[in-house]
Amino acid sequence: MKRKSEAKPRGRPPKDSADSLTREQIVKTALELIDEKGLETFSLRDAARKLNVYPTALYWHFAGGRNAVLAEVATIAFHDVAPPFPPQEDWRGWLRGLLERYRQSLQRHPNIAPLLGAQLVSNSGINPLLVEQILAALKAAGFEAPRIVDAYNAVVAAMIGYVTLELAPMPDDDPVDWAAELEDRVRALPAEDYPLLVEHLDLLSNKAFIVRWQSGRVNPLTGGFELYVDMVIAGLEGILSRRKDGAAA
Numbered sequence: 001m002k003r004k005s006e007a008k009p010r011g012r013p014p015k016d017s018a019d020s021l022t023r024e025q026i027v028k029t030a031l032e033l034i035d036e037k038g039l040e041t042f043s044l045r046d047a048a049r050k051l052n053v054y055p056t057a058l059y060w061h062f063a064g065g066r067n068a069v070l071a072e073v074a075t076i077a078f079h080d081v082a083p084p085f086p087p088q089e090d091w092r093g094w095l096r097g098l099l100e101r102y103r104q105s106l107q108r109h110p111n112i113a114p115l116l117g118a119q120l121v122s123n124s125g126i127n128p129l130l131v132e133q134i135l136a137a138l139k140a141a142g143f144e145a146p147r148i149v150d151a152y153n154a155v156v157a158a159m160i161g162y163v164t165l166e167l168a169p170m171p172d173d174d175p176v177d178w179a180a181e182l183e184d185r186v187r188a189l190p191a192e193d194y195p196l197l198v199e200h201l202d203l204l205s206n207k208a209f210i211v212r213w214q215s216g217r218v219n220p221l222t223g224g225f226e227l228y229v230d231m232v233i234a235g236l237e238g239i240l241s242r243r244k245d246g247a248a249a
Contacts, residue, residue, distance in 0.1 A: 021053055023061045027072045034073065034111050038169075044069065070115060075127060077109045078102065082133045091137040092233050095155065098134070099229050103163045110167040110217050116160055142240045151236060158232045162225055165209065166216035179213035186211055 029047050037046075044066055048055040062068040083097040106113055134155055135148065143151045171178050186205065191198040197211070204211045206219060 021051065021057055021061070023072070025051065026058055026061055026069060027076055030069050031073050031077060031109065031112075035109055038111050039114050042066075042070075073112060074115055077112055078105050078130075079127070081105055082127075082130045085133045085136050089140070091140040092237075094133075094137045095233060095236075096229055098137075098155075099159055099232070102159045103166075103225060106163045106167060107217075107220075110169070110215075113164045113167050116164065138236075141236060142243075143236075147243075151239075154236075155232070158228070162228050166221050166225065168215055169217070170215055182213040186213075 026047060029050050030042065033046055033050065034042050044055050044058050047069070048058055051057075058069070059065060062072075064071075081098065081101045083094060083101060085094050106116075131152075134152055138148050138151045138155070141151075183206070187201070189198060189201075197204070201211075206212045206214055207221065208224070209221070212219070
């Protein structure tokens with residue numbers, strides 16, 4: 001038996017709103033709601049209310065329901081992440097641009113960070129061109145089958161990992177007191193037990209993973225990100241160099 005709140009409304013939606021409704025409007029509204037209120041609280045009922053239609057009108061466009069809408073949200077939020085790739089040219093610069101553009105896109109929509117990587121539903125909104133471009137960059141770098149698959153997975157993990165951690169949200173329950181308490185605990189650490197941490201505390205405080213009480217949404221960790229990108233590219237170069245040295249030997 002359905003609860004009263006779950007019962008479907010009777011009759012047809014208002015003609016002037018439902019009949020002109022498009023998939024693009026639904027996805028745009030969903031992204032706006034997620035930006036405003038967060039991913040966990042997003043529902044098709046809220047989206048329908050904002051669009052002034054019944055929820056059934058949304059299912060007409062997205063039979064897969066909430067998951068199908070979220071997949072499209074992931075697609076439009078990152079539709080321009082991949083820079084154009086010049087074949088056989090600057091694969092390093094292309095990968096650097098990919099990671100930087102992904103971070104910029106997620107900074108614009110930080111509330112969808114939990115959707116990417118942590119939830120496979122985002123794969124439903126797969127952008128095959130992005131996959132193709134990453135593989136093209138790695139092929140130009142010198143990766144071949146089967147190792148190109150490992151390199152591809154490493155690049156995607158690098159693209160998602162740092163930024164997702166950087167933009168982790170504050171706790172919902174009393175964030176101000178939580179931040180103040182954490183800062184007090186960090187600054188009270190004894191130097192005899194944590195000599196290096198205390199020595200570098202002014203540099204680390206609120207500017208480093210673990211030792212921070214604000215999200216990267218308001219306090220970006222840009223220096224670490226730039227070093228991270230350098231390390232990813234240097235790591236790929238190192239693997240290719242070792243393979244060439246081994247082949248030469």
